[in-house]
Amino acid sequence: MPSGRSAIAPRLLVALWLLASLDNVASGRKLAELCQSHAAYQWLCGDVAVNYHTLNDFRVGHDQALDELFTQVLGKLMHAGLVKVERICQDGLRVRASAGSSSFKSKEKLGRCLQEAKAHLADLSRLRDESPARGLEDIEGRKMRQAEDRIRRINAALEACQEITERKQREDDVKKRQRPALASTTDADARRMKMADGGFRPAYNVQIASDPESRAIVGIQVTNRGGDALLLTPMRQEVHRRTGKRPVEQVADGGYVSLDNVNQATGENVTLYLPVPPAHHKDQDRFAPRAKDSEAVTKWRIRMGQAPAKEIYKQRTRTSETINADLRT
Numbered sequence: 001m002p003s004g005r006s007a008i009a010p011r012l013l014v015a016l017w018l019l020a021s022l023d024n025v026a027s028g029r030k031l032a033e034l035c036q037s038h039a040a041y042q043w044l045c046g047d048v049a050v051n052y053h054t055l056n057d058f059r060v061g062h063d064q065a066l067d068e069l070f071t072q073v074l075g076k077l078m079h080a081g082l083v084k085v086e087r088i089c090q091d092g093l094r095v096r097a098s099a100g101s102s103s104f105k106s107k108e109k110l111g112r113c114l115q116e117a118k119a120h121l122a123d124l125s126r127l128r129d130e131s132p133a134r135g136l137e138d139i140e141g142r143k144m145r146q147a148e149d150r151i152r153r154i155n156a157a158l159e160a161c162q163e164i165t166e167r168k169q170r171e172d173d174v175k176k177r178q179r180p181a182l183a184s185t186t187d188a189d190a191r192r193m194k195m196a197d198g199g200f201r202p203a204y205n206v207q208i209a210s211d212p213e214s215r216a217i218v219g220i221q222v223t224n225r226g227g228d229a230l231l232l233t234p235m236r237q238e239v240h241r242r243t244g245k246r247p248v249e250q251v252a253d254g255g256y257v258s259l260d261n262v263n264q265a266t267g268e269n270v271t272l273y274l275p276v277p278p279a280h281h282k283d284q285d286r287f288a289p290r291a292k293d294s295e296a297v298t299k300w301r302i303r304m305g306q307a308p309a310k311e312i313y314k315q316r317t318r319t320s321e322t323i324n325a326d327l328r329t
Contacts, residue, residue: 008048013058014069015044024329028056071242074218078243083216087249087312088209090219090235090256091320092228093327097190097202104182104192104202107161113185114154121147156188193226209235210323212251212315217323218243228255232272233264249273251316259297266296273313276304 019040020031032052034041059066077083105113124144160183168177184190184202193203205226209219219239223231232250240246250265251273265272279286287305289298303309 008050008054010058010062010065012044012048012050013055014066016041016050016055017059019044028052028059031055074216074242077214077216078245083211083214083218085211085218085239085243085245085247087212087251087315088218088235088239088247089212089251089316089319090207090209090232091253091316091324092231092255093206093208093324094193094195094203095206096195097184097187097204099184099186099190099202101192101202103184103186105157105185106180106182107158107165110154110158110161110183110185114151114158117147117151117154121151150185153185153188157183157185160184160188189224191224191226205231207231207235208320208323208327209239210319212319215319215323228252229258229261232256232261236265236268236270246270249312251313253316253320259294262300263294263296266299271303272300273304273309273316274300275313276301 016031016035020026020034023034025031025034029052031041032050032055035045035050036042074083078085121144124147161181164181164183168179168181171177182192187202190202190204192200193205194200195203205223205228207219207221207223207228208217210217219235219242221231221234221238225231232252236247236250246268247270249271254275254277257274257277262272262274276286285305287301289301293301304313
């Protein structure tokens, strides 16, 4: 009999994951347990049995549909006047990747690992062909799939090494260009980043934009870039893609400060509220224009020294910081 549509409605799975997110539950196994023991989750499920495989497969396999659902909900909130995008607050959150530090290897070591993995796969193929026992064939088949998966991950790491090397060549810092490119055989997309405690670990940089009035998230992006300075413009584009509107003001912390950002935002008729870095000399006013400043940078310095801009910048703390704290919890 051909398989039909799943007995579990997508709206039920969405509702379960939404309720789980409110309860700070991110594990499919934990959510499946709640469906068996918690009255609210039991009420949602009714007589439908839900297992953790179904929950995890739905979340991973329908990421594009869930992304579009987020955009639809955001549109409804904006239409009702509950969310605005005229001013957005942006901040980054480092999220630990599921990869160990020891999984990061250089291109040379990855090449040796690839040779060893291919030799191992060839041995497994020979053993499976020679094996007369069905049970042994199944065992060797699983080992072959594992070996093939390892080869795939090593190849992905080699491609990541090449990408990192090419990006390093564009760096102005000579020391950074000389450091060997490293990529993980567990998660090739992960990068070693400086975390909140000052240590370096495999992670992703999750960028979040929010409406300071409603504290609603209006844009989200995940990147493996450790620095934030190049991520202001992409977030404005992301917010426009989701909402159809372009923000006219953008608030962010000192990690996003660069004169190029100020000039580019001004060219797009966007006002940036970024803190002005301290002056090099104690007797120098950080808000005073410099001789080499462009008109946009001069206006930014003067603007951030005035009381209205300082009040606007305070919104970042009570929006982005609290949203990040909620997500960490």
